[in-house]
Amino acid sequence: MRVLFLVIGLTVTNCHIISDYQEPNFTNEEPDDFSYYLNDVPDFEIVHFSNFPSPTHVEHPLEIKIFGNTLNLRLRRNELLTAPNFKALVKDDVDRELNFTGKSNCHFLHKDENFMAAISFCQDQQAQGILFLPNDTFEIQPVPVSKPHTYNVPHLVRRIPFLPEVFTNDVSSVILPLEENQQKFKRDENGGSKKLTIEAALFFDEAAYKLFAPYFKYNDEELTNMLLAYMNAIQALYHHPSLKQAIDIVLVKLEIFKKQPADLPHYDGERSQLLDSFCAYNQKHNPKDDKNPSHWDMGLYVSGLDFFAYENGRKSGVTMGLATVGGVCMDKYNCVIAELGTTNVFGKPYPSAGFTSVYVLAHEIGHNIGMHHDSTGNNCPKEGYIMSPSRGTNGETLWSSCSANIMRTMGWAKCLEDAPSKPAKKLDHTKYGKQPGVVWGAKKQCEVLLRDSDAEIYNPAELEGICENLRCKTPHRSGFYFAGPALEGTSCGDSKSCQGGKCAAQKKQPTQNVVKGGWSNWTNVSECSSACIQRSKGFMPRRRTCTNPKPVNTDEGCEGSGYEVVLCMDDKLCKNKRQKINEFASKKCKQFSKLLPELDKNASGLQATYESDRLWMSCAIFCRRKNSNSYYTPRFELNDLHEDPYFPDGTWCHSDGKINHYCIQHHCLPENFKLTKGILPDDDLLLPQNAKPNAKPASDNLMKYFSIDLNKTPLLKILKPESEEPKDDDDEWFDEDYIEIPGLDL
Template sequence: MAHILKVVFVALFFALRGGTPARFPDILPFHGWWSSGVNPGEKLEDGSKDVQVVYLPALLPREAQTDGSSADHDVPLSYSFDAFGRNFDLQLLPNRRLVSSQFRVWSENGPDEALSTVDSTCHFLHSGPGAVAAFSACRDHKLHGLIMTENSTYEVRPLSSGAGRVPKGGRHERTAHVIRRAPPPPPLLDDDRPLRRTVRRPRMYPAKPTPSSYTIEIALFLDEAAYKLFYPHLNYNEADLRDMLLAYINGVQALYHHSSLGTRVNLSLVRLTLLRSQPSSLSTLAERGRLLDSFCEYQRSLNVDDDDDPEHWDMALLLSGLDFYSEEGGHRNGVTMGLAPVGGVCLPAHACVVSEFGASDTLGRPYPSAGFTSVYILAHEIGHNLGMHHDGTGNSCARDGFIMSPSRGTNGEATWSTCSARVAADLQWATCLFDGSDDLDTPKELQHERFGNAPGVLWGAKKQCEILLRDKDAAPAQAPGASSEAAQCMQLTCRSPHRAGFYYAGPALPGTSCGNGKWCQGGDCVEADPAVISSAKPPLQGQDTWNEWSEGTCNSGCTYRSRGARERRRSCSENSICDGSSYDVALCDDSKICGKKKRVTATELAARKCGEYAARLPELDPRGGGLQAPHDPTRMWMGCAIFCRRGEGGGFYAPRVELNDVGLDPYFPDGTWCHYDGSSNYYCLQHHCLPENFKMTTQFHIWELPSEDIGGPFNARARAAPDDSAAALRAYLSLDNMGTPLARAAIPPHLPEDDETDWEVLDYIELPARNKTKKRRGAAALTARREHGDASARSLRATRTCGTPHSALTARTDSAPAPALASASALTSSLTLV
């Protein structure tokens, strides 16, 4: 809390006194700013409530401009409102010093370019007797700001979208805002104290760092492959992409603040680079060793050598959308999701990590690294770079159950082992971690801390499922056998109306809701921190929290007796908990679409589709045709799945699993006729054969129909499914030559989960030890770089260029991380991954 208040006071101190421009674009109360202060409903000394909803007039930036006499002569804007029994009469002036010309978020697409501009006309300051204030009105003229008086501090923010508004136009339009009062913080600055905001404190005179607290200054790079995966999913909005990455990094931060680690390790983001196109010096190959080598060289060429420089970073992280592999014995091993040099932090050539994010296999099935499970993978790789080894490797800790496990599946492993905690407690050798970054130098866009170690509050379970499958209609679903919503803290299960089966997203992000007043932390469902939750509008539950349905266009396959179908979507109101589905399909009249042309039969359409499928699946007969199975009320998908003739062995097969993730739809179009029960026609809706008068209720979900789907994970597998499971699945999806199901039982098979050992790999590079004492190693590295300057850098580069002989590798334990020099490609034969 203290460091947050310090940001506010220092910002106001300089803004009101004409100091050096700040290097962040907004003085805004981000999520949870006053979370450690007074909780809603708590009484102050005078007995009044500390939260009020007040309708405030719009603040239009154009009303506070210069009077034309000079560029620096601003006209104050009078802004007045009442709250907490007092009147606030503010004279607001535009803050034209807020954004430094040095502020940039980087993109690599040919020349470097700024990704966004900051509106300098929507930020205001007030300075008067007994009060100072800072306001921003950059979006829809709604206010975010702070007022500081001698006795209290007031946070002002708009009420969540959908709240009441009094529309009268211009300044007369009033919008509901929440004003929150807190006791004043203790003074943190002496007015006479000189501040050096562009140069950090010298390393030999740390102000606060202690052996129990370290700060990793990070540069985060998103490669072209990942950019092309997530940028379209986020509607080509780079601001949303950056916001997702900040939530991602804050998830990693939450793990490094978990009590099981014992030592507080802070992550400070100093640079964020979106690689729209891959630089020529950075590998585009997915072989992890070569990728790590090229990334280490690439980031080092951009980094500033002087650790006291505000643009220097201690560790560089590459998030890649590539499907990593290693070459072992002439074969590719794809069970690998990251790579890092052990103990490489503070060494310019080896303070670098690569990790998958968004990767899927050749069939489009997501790996554990596809969604926010990648948070745990990156935390694991950072752990290696800090000197941690796998649990159970050269130490007495259990191999499974913790973040540094040699395997990384999608279930649990959200806390640290005692072996990892011992390494974190003994980081004195890593002297580059002793300095904390100055938040004043951090643009708001790079402040992952605004998620308050609980990114799941804003990036809830549904959004996490959307990221995993890159599907806006994906949603959390209770896995078969799961007893409660709390189970998602260990393993979040996702489904999509466009795919069959369940997908596991790994442990839900810290802060994800897991029940009334509870959230996920460290894989457990625990009582939520009311201070963090109270900074947002309390969740409301009920049917009125859904927004109105929006309907798409009517489409049709124009098959015999068919109808058209249109998609319908709705969104949950902000900060609400909504029951039911956000996606639906409704029948519509397709006569205008199909016109007078001859409609095709379902068999004819199936034959055409099966020819397309056979190009992808050689076991199908490309000229054998296909058919529509009869309706089965216990397996309501059957009448809507396309069955194709097998190439060998006869019979028909529905390739629902093989085509589930590759963009080929293995079903008849929604609206296809599929059954008549004597009184009603049935049509395909969301791959289920349903009566024409079927309608989804407010709280009903089509997945709750009495038609069980295939159980188990549809994620990418580390190993092929066992033969008996594969045979049972084939039978369940097959018909004989007469169109009769081979599997008589209605209960579908359950795809077996991978064994944890199937995901075990070595995902680190051992660096040769230089000294036995870590303190001396770290100090020597820093001293050599500082005293010898370029000569030291040339020496390090020469050492890296020469590589490290394989014989130089040494067996090490968690008690002896060895920051030193080696080449990933030179050590490829010794590598394997998590």
């Protein structure tokens, strides 16, 4: 089993996304930009502001007319929105500070007996903010247009759907600067306990950056938003009622390592040495005085490395994190390491690969604030809760009574009682309102798990089950992948969302107009490409998006796939340089043998005979096994690597005497085959492709199913997936993921 490692959370202002707004005056918006503003709530109006504050204004009057009402605001500049000592850095050969704070004098607040507002004017002629009315909340955003406006920029004001308790804490913190004495922080007197806040510093290492940066097209702000959603999900867990007392988590520092710091060696992921290394780095760079606004209570090292430990003389790779129990207020021990985005050597994702890692990190935070495993020194059950000693991808989304009991005895953690400064708006994870799934929906969570923009829900008909375990697929791989419980707020059906691991009905909302999604036109991803194999053709991948129109107030999306491959003539590309198919296969088998030593690197590869009930057969590359008279296709082992175990699209694979067949997305299909719904024939490898804690060889049946003899005859034609699917056993991920501090009795 993989070890759980500790991580920390932050606080965020509510952020929602709105969907396709289409008005005759605004037809040239860039769809990718505009889709940020319009999502599932079509209740909006377009307004124009007649005046904007100057940089010297401390107060500014503003009139807004929306939905038949006139709101008169008297805005006052918010001097405390951005913490003066906050730093967000990208560390490379030359360190660069991320400029998220904007102008320091552009944030304004309004409060009266009727409503409240927070509006920022940080860009010329543009406003962004939130209006809090007694029974409604509205968001203000500038409408993105293709041509820049020098004045009178149109703004969209839309009604935000109600989410239980999303705004409660945010409203009070927004109002703080308006109080006469500008008090720093009021303690929560509920039950006589003090309000606890973890001030966190997050360090995203070079290995993790290399994993995620390509997916986000090397956009540091997009990567930061993903980290904020990730931390916000942890915050939501620490606000769950099952914990009895909430803990706020605020980001004080964020560093993204494009290049690993010289004083922070990673030891290739050996967990004990890495934790010691990070703890030393954390202590070195953390200001000593807890009263220093730049000081943090807990350092979080989030890594793309595959952690491991040596147990009984053997290397074990089941660990996912490491933390000390009760180390939060000690300079030497307030440090945690955790995996994010990790896969095994074959590219198969561990439970820490996607948003499941938020449960891992919440678990590790629990250790650092004094929690032990359920069933260890207490009477709570071993399974079913966040502090379970194992962590797979199933359930465990609530806190046990033992964890809640620890929260009632936190008087020793004095460092958590001081009030933090409000973080910079764009570096504030509370913008997801403890409901990150509203913004990071099920498809987006699948994309993060597989780092693949084509990834999606495995079976949209099983939406209600995603709150316990989300399953994902991609057209580029076989089988499916467990992503773990979907994030809080993820839509799981009509008027339903994931809450505490369950698909729960949302509070009744006004009837909303439903707009079914429609596909855009296909767009070629690249020009015609070819491997120049004899009798074959070239291929062109192309994509389409569900944006014509974009679905509104429905989870159905568009039927079919947004990715396909079409054939093209490659004569100009290949001319007289075509290779035999066995030559191509032999070269690939030699490459495969570097990863799979059981393959004979000196033997030739070959193409299998076409089979109508297994369309992948004649598109898979078969390689000779050492000391064997059979050929084997490593579909299972190489499914998640960049080494493709198939012939390229466009490879000739069969002829029925009339029509030639070619490989298209790993299937041997007729040349004129049309995907009427954009859906390929069912894949026969319907098995979970997640990494297992202890690597096991493929079963005998699986080996035979993927093998042929010297006459190209299959050794096994029928495979029952249910007989090959491993039984869920999260105990396999069990490990001691914490370190006891000598002399500390909690």
